[in-house]
Amino acid sequence: MSKKGSNIITLDQLKEKHYGPIGSDKRDELEQGYSDFKIGVLLQEARLKKGLTQEELASRAGTTKSYISKIENNIKEVRLSTLKKIVELGLDGELELMIKF
Template sequence: MSKSESNITTLGQFKDKHFGKVGTVSRDELENGYTDFKIGALLHEARVQKGLTQEQLAEKVGTTKSYISKIENNIKEVRLSTLKKIVELGLGGEVELMIKL
């Protein structure tokens, strides 16, 4: 291993060092927050890819631009039923759910 490779820190190592091991309160909060952020980022990316504004997506789904913005920016949590409605009716896609044990 070269000297530069020994200085590389993986994301997992960084999170362990700064937020604790998996299962600790601070690490669980980080991971849960990331999941919420990820959903908003995925919705944003899909909306942009479809060429829709937040307002256009909101109209298709029957909600407000403000609500879509809050979900995309991780200000508001989204219910699974609402997420399905946004993805299916608004974006013409489908939600796939996976549980890892």
């Protein structure tokens, strides 16, 4: 199988082509959306690992099933203080934050 004129591009190249370079408004919006989505996915994975339903997690954290669902499905942004409460009270875990440059 020969490789004539391969048009394979990296994910970063694709994002730059369609959303512009890092630092542009459109690209920053894309990256922020990914971060929000990632939080929801991480929360859902942790909840499932603990064997909890959304309702059980909500009860333990002092919130509602609907709110947990909205975070997990990237419909609602979560405040840091609320996320900390969900992780610590609801999941018996510890929230760690990191800033990278």
